[in-house]
Amino acid sequence: KQEVTQIPAALSVPEGENLVLNCSFTDSAIYNLQWFRQDPGKGLTSLLLIQSSQREQTSGRLNASLDKSSGRSTLYIAASQPGDSATYLCAANFGNEKLTFGTGTRLTIIP
Amino acid sequence: AAGVIQSPRHLIKEKRETATLKCYPIPRHDTVYWYQQGPGQDPQFLISFYEKMQSDKGSIPDRFSAQQFSDYHSELNMSSLELGDSALYFCAGGLAGDDTQYFGPGTRLTVL
Numbered sequence: 451k452q453e454v455t456q457i458p459a460a461l462s463v464p465e466g467e468n469l470v471l472n473c474s475f476t477d478s479a480i481y482n483l484q485w486f487r488q489d490p491g492k493g494l495t496s497l498l499l500i501q502s503s504q505r506e507q508t509s510g511r512l513n514a515s516l517d518k519s520s521g522r523s524t525l526y527i528a529a530s531q532p533g534d535s536a537t538y539l540c541a542a543n544f545g546n547e548k549l550t551f552g553t554g555t556r557l558t559i560i561p
Numbered sequence: 562a563a564g565v566i567q568s569p570r571h572l573i574k575e576k577r578e579t580a581t582l583k584c585y586p587i588p589r590h591d592t593v594y595w596y597q598q599g600p601g602q603d604p605q606f607l608i609s610f611y612e613k614m615q616s617d618k619g620s621i622p623d624r625f626s627a628q629q630f631s632d633y634h635s636e637l638n639m640s641s642l643e644l645g646d647s648a649l650y651f652c653a654g655g656l657a658g659d660d661t662q663y664f665g666p667g668t669r670l671t672v673l
Contacts, residue, residue: 482660493666494651539603548594548617549662551603
């Protein structure tokens with residue numbers, strides 16, 4: 451069964467620190483992986499998309515990596531800000547176009 | 562830039578009623594995906610369409626049906642609503658060959 455896991459479920463970090471969010475997936479035949487941000491009760495904002503042929507993608511203070519062999523992706527956030535507080539979801543496309551989501555990591559940046 | 566539009570944004574229904582959720586993808590996008598996100602849960606794939614044909618089906622109850630129209634908008638029809646149907650329903654649009662799915666703001670359905 452193709453599954454996506456995110457641990458921990460919640461993370462609190464002081465403002466200004468760098469942090470890493472983790473995402474694990476069970477099927478190494480992943481097509482691509484997407485990271486989203488979700489504010490409470492709101493929609494999903496796409497942050498980064500990594501193709502299976504790529505190792506990482508960068509957008510501003512965000513850097514996402516993908517290691518198919520180990521079944522892992524990480525989202526690195528540099529110089530965290532209170533506005534970064536949200537739930538971060540990773541979602542894998544295993545080649546059938548639909549996304550399989552992880553359960554998310556709720557991030558709180560402490561001012 | 563135009564984004565994915567979902568309507569209504571909020572909907573309150575009674576048990577056993579019906580509901581219709583609408584999704585308008587970004588212009589020229591030909592693919593639509595529907596997801597259901599229950600309270601405190603991750604989004605679960607329901608169904609998808611490409612060029613007005615169903616392309617994949619997930620954990621969608623038989624009480625639900627959906628279709629994509631000639632203008633590429635999609636509607637999710639839900640009948641005999643149950644309390645457990647209360648959730649945030651997202652649609653996402655995309656373009657065949659482009660791997661990014663663009664999500665709408667969601668419709669929050671509350672069944673009383």
